[in-house]
Amino acid sequence: MNIQSRKSTFRLLLILAFAGNQLACQQQERNKTPLQTRSQLVAQRAETFFATFAQRADWQKFCSFYREDLVFDDITLQIHLDSLWQFKRFYDWENETDVFRKLTPEQEHLTVETLIANDSVAVARGHLNPFYYRDQLVDVEWGMDFTIWIYFDENLQIRKQIDWIEYDPVVLEGVVEHYRKNGVGALPAWLDLSR
Secondary structure, eight states: OOHHHHHHHHHHHHHHHHHHHHHHHHHHHHHSOOOOOHHHHHHHHHHHHHHHHHHTOOHHHHHTTEEEEEEEEETTTTEEEOSHHHHHHHHOGGGOTTTEEESSTTSOSEEEEEEEEOSSEEEEEEEEOOEEETTEEEOOSSOOEEEEEEEEOTTSOEEEEEEEEOOOHHHHHHHHHHHHHHOTTOOOTTOOOOO
C-alpha cells in the first residue's frame, strides 16, 4: 500500500471515528434528563406544599415542609411567631377535627390561582373555599382571598411564611375588638403559646 493510499484510509477512519463519537454524544444528550434550575425546584416544592395545604388532610406531611425555627406572620391578625411549635399551636389542624370541616371530604380547602417562584421565594394568590367552623358556614362572596409568601432555605424547607388573608367579617370584627381592648401585638386569647 502506498503512502497516498494510507493517508486516505487514515483520513477515512478518522472521519468515521469522529462521526461515530458525535452520534454517541447526541444519543447520550437525548437520554439525559435536563437538570432543573433552583427556581423550578422551588416552584415544584411550592406546588406540592399548596396541594397538601389544599387537601388539609395530612397534618404531619403539612408540617414536614417547615423548619423548626420557622418565622411566621399573619398580617391581618397581627400575629408573629418564631418557631414551628408556635405555628403548630396557631394552625392546630390535628385538634380541630370537631371544629373545622370542609363541605365534602374531597373538596379542596383552598384554590391557588397564581403561583410564582424564584430561587428562594414562592408567592401564591388564591382563595379559601367555603367550610364549616364551629358548625357555622364560612362562605362570603367578597372575602377569603389570600396571598401567601413562602421563603425556602437551601434544603427547600420553609424558613418563613407571611399570610395575607382576607378573613370573613366575623373574624375581622373579633380582631378589631381584640385590639381595641388589648392593643396591637397582643396575642388573641385562643392562641396559647405556653409550653
